[in-house]
Amino acid sequence: xxxxxxxGRVLGLGSAKEGTDHWWGxxxxxxxxxxxxxxxxxxxxxxxxxxxxxxxxxxxVPLNGVLLSLLAMTLAYHSYLGVQVVIEDYVHTPxxxxxxxxxxxxxxxxxxIAAVYAILVIGIGS
Amino acid sequence: xxxxxxxxxxxxxxxxxxxxxxAWLMQAAAGPEAYLRFTAFMGSxxxxxxxxxxxxxxxxHAANGVRHLAWDTGRGFDKRSADRSAWLVLAFxxxxxxxxxxxxx
Numbered sequence: 286x287x288x289x290x291x292x293g294r295v296l297g298l299g300s301a302k303e304g305t306d307h308w309w310g311x312x313x314x315x316x317x318x319x320x321x322x323x324x325x326x327x328x329x330x331x332x333x334x335x336x337x338x339x340x341x342x343x344x345x346v347p348l349n350g351v352l353l354s355l356l357a358m359t360l361a362y363h364s365y366l367g368v369q370v371v372i373e374d375y376v377h378t379p380x381x382x383x384x385x386x387x388x389x390x391x392x393x394x395x396x397x398i399a400a401v402y403a404i405l406v407i408g409i410g411s
Numbered sequence: 412x413x414x415x416x417x418x419x420x421x422x423x424x425x426x427x428x429x430x431x432x433x434a435w436l437m438q439a440a441a442g443p444e445a446y447l448r449f450t451a452f453m454g455s456x457x458x459x460x461x462x463x464x465x466x467x468x469x470x471x472h473a474a475n476g477v478r479h480l481a482w483d484t485g486r487g488f489d490k491r492s493a494d495r496s497a498w499l500v501l502a503f504x505x506x507x508x509x510x511x512x513x514x515x516x
Contacts (some may be wrong), residue, residue: 315476319473322473323473325465329515353436355434357429359431364422364426365427367419367422396433403433403436404436405439
């Protein structure tokens with residue numbers, strides 16, 4: 286006999302209250318990054334000398350801008366989930382752990398916003 | 412077993428690489444002079460070595476990630492298969508990184 290409440294049984298969550306979200310989010314972003322990462326490295330092969338004009342022209346192509354934004358955002362999300370696990374595994378002082386997780390979160394959001402902003406600036410300017 | 416920690420190390424390495432990727436876009440958005448400062452550093456010997464490391468990290472982490480996804484479905488989890496796929500992942504990463512840089516240069 287289960288001691289779970291009927292609501293608890295329906296929600297299917299344990300004491301952490303988030304169930305399989307972290308695990309699943311990591312897998313979904315991993316599959317997305319297989320495609321986006323391969324596209325990115327393949328695109329780099331098309332750039333000859335990585336000059337300013339060449340890069341501006343590449344990022345300015347709308348589809349490239351969209352895929353680059355998706356790449357940066359998915360990377361930031363996947364990276365945040367990964368770094369979170371690393372911090373939780375290796376940082377044992379409660380205070381340091383909370384501060385590290387907080388800084389990691391801020392840094393990842395910053396990086397994602399910065400990438401999309403830069404891509405927009407280049408796209409609108411070109 | 413060694414690959415497990417290498418998966419984490421390449422992952423953390425790419426988290427730092429993500430900052431450089433975004434710096435590349437930010438400097439390009441900032442203008443030609445800022446962009447030139449960025450390429451001057453990344454084009455140096457240290458910069459190039461870092462880039463080779465990051466592309467290896469991508470190929471390794473991606474291939475080993477697929478290995479993890481297969482394990483999630485319960486496949487290839489016995490010791491013999493795991494040992495064999497470990498070598499396969501390493502060989503794939505080294506081969507792909509060589510081909511990538513050969514094609515890029």
